[in-house]
Amino acid sequence: MRSVWADRLIGLLVRFVGLVILVATLIAAAASFLYNQSQEADQASRVATQVNMRLRDHIAVLEGVRALYQSDTAASGPGIRAYLAALQPQVQAPGMEGVGIAAAVRRDDLAPAVAQLRLNYGRDIAIWPATSPRKIGFAVVLVEPYTPRRNAALGFDMYSEATRREAMRRAWQTGRPAASGIVHLAQERVSKVKQPGFLVYVPVYARQRTALEPADSGDVPVPSTTAIIATMGDARPVEAFVYAPFRTEDMMKAVLGEQLKGVDGIEVRAGEGPSAPLVFSHGTIGWDAHEQKLHVADRQWIIRISYGRFIDRLGRPLGIFLFGLALAVLATQLHRVQRRRIDAAQALAAEKARHAEDRELMIGEMAHRMKNAFARIGALARITLRESTDLQDFEAKFDGRMRALSDAKQMLVTGAVDTVDLGQIIRRELETTGRASDDVTGPDVRLDDEAAQAISLAVHEIVTNSIKYGALAGKGELTVGWRRAAEDIELNWVESGLPETPQIDTESFGTQFIRTLIERQLKGSWNRSAADHSLSITIRWPDRDIAD
Numbered sequence: 310m311r312s313v314w315a316d317r318l319i320g321l322l323v324r325f326v327g328l329v330i331l332v333a334t335l336i337a338a339a340a341s342f343l344y345n346q347s348q349e350a351d352q353a354s355r356v357a358t359q360v361n362m363r364l365r366d367h368i369a370v371l372e373g374v375r376a377l378y379q380s381d382t383a384a385s386g387p388g389i390r391a392y393l394a395a396l397q398p399q400v401q402a403p404g405m406e407g408v409g410i411a412a413a414v415r416r417d418d419l420a421p422a423v424a425q426l427r428l429n430y431g432r433d434i435a436i437w438p439a440t441s442p443r444k445i446g447f448a449v450v451l452v453e454p455y456t457p458r459r460n461a462a463l464g465f466d467m468y469s470e471a472t473r474r475e476a477m478r479r480a481w482q483t484g485r486p487a488a489s490g491i492v493h494l495a496q497e498r499v500s501k502v503k504q505p506g507f508l509v510y511v512p513v514y515a516r517q518r519t520a521l522e523p524a525d526s527g528d529v530p531v532p533s534t535t536a537i538i539a540t541m542g543d544a545r546p547v548e549a550f551v552y553a554p555f556r557t558e559d560m561m562k563a564v565l566g567e568q569l570k571g572v573d574g575i576e577v578r579a580g581e582g583p584s585a586p587l588v589f590s591h592g593t594i595g596w597d598a599h600e601q602k603l604h605v606a607d608r609q610w611i612i613r614i615s616y617g618r619f620i621d622r623l624g625r626p627l628g629i630f631l632f633g634l635a636l637a638v639l640a641t642q643l644h645r646v647q648r649r650r651i652d653a654a655q656a657l658a659a660e661k662a663r664h665a666e667d668r669e670l671m672i673g674e675m676a677h678r679m680k681n682a683f684a685r686i687g688a689l690a691r692i693t694l695r696e697s698t699d700l701q702d703f704e705a706k707f708d709g710r711m712r713a714l715s716d717a718k719q720m721l722v723t724g725a726v727d728t729v730d731l732g733q734i735i736r737r738e739l740e741t742t743g744r745a746s747d748d749v750t751g752p753d754v755r756l757d758d759e760a761a762q763a764i765s766l767a768v769h770e771i772v773t774n775s776i777k778y779g780a781l782a783g784k785g786e787l788t789v790g791w792r793r794a795a796e797d798i799e800l801n802w803v804e805s806g807l808p809e810t811p812q813i814d815t816e817s818f819g820t821q822f823i824r825t826l827i828e829r830q831l832k833g834s835w836n837r838s839a840a841d842h843s844l845s846i847t848i849r850w851p852d853r854d855i856a857d
Contacts, residue, residue, distance in 0.1 A: 360612065367404070370405070371509060374392065389408070409552050411448060411468075412448060419436045436464045446469060461498050467550075475489070477510050480510040488509050491507055491557075491586045504557060506556050507588075512550055515545070569591055569592075572615065574593040574613075597615060599616075731754040732754070738768050738769060754791065764800075764831070766823075770822060775804060778811065780805075789802055801847050804845075812839070813839045
């Protein structure tokens with residue numbers, strides 16, 4: 310009798326367990342569907358953020374060119390050409406066609422603009438279109454980097470075209486970057502494959518009101534004595550616009566790159582709603598497209614991304630459901646439960662044993678590293694003590710060196726890697742001084758724990774000296790770069806334009822400390838030279854990636 314009731318009870322229990330498994334499977338399938346959808350939405354958001362960041366980089370280039378133009382209008386051509394050649398925006402932030410200057414011109418006297426074009430490009434270039442109902446225009450007098458295709462835009466009066474003019478006026482009135490609507494770029498005239506494009510403008514306000522020229526028919530012209538300056542209502546007078554043309558397809562491909570292969574479809578519209586102009590499309594947009602906003606200067610665009618992952622979106626939840634259904638059926642075979650429980654217990658015991666071994670190994674490694682760290686800290690303390698004049702001097706120097714040592718170790722820990730990027734060490738040290746790291750260049754060089762700590766300490770000492778006596782004290786220019794030379798890494802620190810030539814006949818304790826770090830810890834060498842109000846430091850050590 311007991312056996313019958315026990316069997317019935319087990320049968321009921323099996324059915325209950327099967328029902329629980331089925332419900333849990335449905336919940337898991339729904340959760341998987343929603344999770345995959347959320348993942349795709351996050352990925353689409355990251356793509357939009359990447360595009361927005363690239364657009365902000367482009368605008369930063371325009372604002373830099375504007376600052377250079379305002380600093381010396383007379384040298385706008387050579388100066389801007391040299392600036393862009395050094396900055397290489399087409400390499401650092403590809404997608405922008407170039408950077409141009411549209412200077413104010415009087416439509417009844419185009420000679421100054423033609424003269425500026427001749428100065429910039431060594432030949433006569435006409436202002437076009439030849440006629441315009443407006444008294445003032447803004448002609449393209451410079452486009453860099455110069456290419457035969459971009460040559461087609463030279464001399465174009467941008468203010469004569471309504472879409473461009475509307476964006477230029479917004480920038481003029483607000484003082485902020487403004488994006489035009491979709492246009493056919495002037496350089497598309499010579500392109501075999503034409504693309505929709507747009508432009509971003511930043512105004513160059515006049516520095517003096519000595520030669521006002523009207524932008525609208527209601528203004529009263531004043532004779533020009535210097536650069537042509539245009540006025541518009543209550544807005545500040547301008548003398549030029551710095552602008553960048555963009556080919557939308559080239560820009561999106563440059564920003565997204567290989568990511569295009571991971572999506573089923575992308576479309577970008579220059580505005581909101583399905584009636585907005587379609588400026589870029591790739592693949593096929595599905596029913597599950599994710600919509601994100603793009604900030605193009607002062608305009609808002611929409612990007613829709615479809616990943617088309619049917620297997621992930623529906624296949625995985627379906628697989629979970631079928632798997633759960635199979636478990637519900639298998640739940641009827643309770644005679645195997647005990648065996649499984651025993652196996653699980655054995656596996657758990659083995660896992661605990663492995664964890665214990667791993668824990669002992671980690672403790673041993675930690676003890677070894679702590680021993681090395683304490684030894685290094687003790688050595689730093691002894692060296693700092695010998696070169697310090699008093700306790701306050703010791704505290705300042707020792708604190709700085711410990712911070713540099715800590716930063717190197719922190720990069721290893723937070724990055725969960727065994728190496729640190731050389732550029733990251735140098736940029737981080739320069740950022741603590743408030744100095745921008747734009748002039749820091751070099752290839753990807755990875756340093757292990759020991760080399761990272763040595764370089765961090767050495768760079769810290771060099772930065773400390775520069776803050777006291779050199780370029781980081783605001784008394785000159787600083788350039789930092791590194792390269793691979795044969796089987797070595799060569800780091801160059803150059804300070805130029807100093808008030809006086811540094812005296813390096815004798816070595817201070819700090820200099821001796823740097824030399825010791827390089828020669829003993831990195832097995833390298835360093836050289837310091839000073840001449841003609843400049844200081845050059847070269848550090849060279851074996852490239853351990855090659856050596857390994």
